[in-house]
Amino acid sequence: MTRPPRVLVVSPIASHPADQGNAARIQAMGRELMARGVVCEFVHYATEGSAPAQEAAMSEFWRGGFHSIQPQPVARAGMPGVWALDDWCPAFLADQVARLHRRGRHDAVLVHYVWMSRVLEGIAGAALRVLDTHDLFGDRHLAARAEGLDPSWFFTTRAEEARGLARADLVLAIQEAEAAVLRERSAAPVLTLGHMPPLRFLVEGGAEPPPPRAAFGYLGSANPWNVASVRALDAALADAPDLPWLLAGQIARRDLRLRSRPVLLGPVREPGDFYRAVECVLNPMAGGTGLKVKTVEALAAGLPVLGTRDAFAGLPAEHPGHGAADTAALVALMREFRRSDGFRAELRRASRLLAFRCAAAVARQYDELAALLARAAA
Template structure:
């Protein structure tokens, strides 16, 4: 029975981002394979772990033990606070890797204390930002260390103050050298990271189970699912100012996710902040949009839409991370006019819609269906492959 220590900095039960969906699906894989998982997260970092969240997660069977680290030590004794955190953290930041933007002394020590409690066969760290957590090799007990990159990080910080491309990119690649395996979520990242670490880099695509048949009537011509990160907010502003005014009022758009907070109230737009069963939203829609202008990596919502048989109207960034850039179910638009025309074409021409639906569904079945990715993971973990249970 393999023992895994799994670090992810946020609460994955919050179904508001594709990276959290990836974490839950990997935890489901470990559970299906009978692996023992200890899960390490940060109590308040981007998302909050409430006592209820902790209880639900522990009862899910996804982990044996849930460790929640604090960003700073508790207590009000000012002298002890400076002695145990402020001063050590000052020197810690002086010597840490520039890519480790969010790591501090207290989180590092908390993770090392977890390593002292148990030995593991595999230690998985999500995102290169946290790569330095495994720096003390004497605490790893010969565990295989894995970095799940999720994305190519450097482009996210191009607009940061005092950003140095050479420094940031160099340190992102350098940090990977300390891991035994590097997981890439897409063929694009696999190619990039594989140029530096050809034998360590493994492709572990985003995965979801094949959706069930469409049972709901179509209520919407289009669906737009997104969080409210800066790239999505920029995309939404562009779409609703440059594209949507050209779409007839009779065509209905469903918007799901935190991006709804940044979208105007319009008579033919339905906004839903959160849905427990996102498949119902896809099943009641005919096509999806992904108007992102910037941003790196695979767009999880594009894969979800294709899996549910929806063609996707997008800009060039929408096909980032897909294994092929044509005949993949996506209609790539070069400007606002073309974007609007593609939206109309895909809902008004049934043959055109069917062609892109079939292309997208085929892509999903070949690359992103859970059964396909399980086979890859079985090889990486040296397991005999068995058909995995659905759900």
């Protein structure tokens, strides 16, 4: 009888709670692989800290084992104006992961983020080395500056990113457009592995939901891309009191001085608190890279979603409400949503159909990845 594949997962981001997009993807990946019989052991390099409750939740979730490693402070960028590839992944971490791999004899080591790829260099033997990119980080600072934003978090050169990609036997891209770019930057095979939460609207029901607090709503963290998008939406809504909206998530804690005076819901314990408070979810994202997790989470909740083209990047969107050219066009769609029963019904239907299509595609992608891991075990 063939034994299940054993995978050592290494991440600088906690998988629990799933209160931001990257954590949601990491948790979903573990859930989907374990549902397909893969035994997953998780190493959390706690770059953003780790509370006891988080560690307890992760220990319970990752049934193959859980390890928490305290981070080493990062002193300075290793290259002029950008981070060097290994600045955030010290040698001692690579050594610890290598020891765990030798002890556990894992069939694969899966690392989240290209700047953690250093740990793959210490993986000996026939183990499959997998790198989940989450995003493009080569010249990410240039993309931010082109949008008028100060670069934040990790960014490096394309050459440094390519060096990290070369450490993997298999590279994962979060959406097909980025997979095409990664194929140009990497000699390793690239598999698109999207993200789609469970479709909540298929299992939820029963009691009548409470009246919404606002017609429209936005839920997001306070990263620079989200802040810029919300400010642009605020400017477009400043003279539109007939379009009430609600702001939720960590971004609501920022003093953004919004002229449109949205209802402030603030951070929510779970996304359902936000989705029950609005009729329609907005994503006014301008620019950015990766998959917009807030978009797919809203689709999975079953709500109608209005957004820009960038908000639906990487998704097979067809409805006009899923491709506004800019915030002015998005506001026009909001007015149509308030005015027309037919438009509201069409948008809800299109949003749910898109959720079904995305969920089916992501399920096939996970089947493919699980098959590759099973082949490595064999």
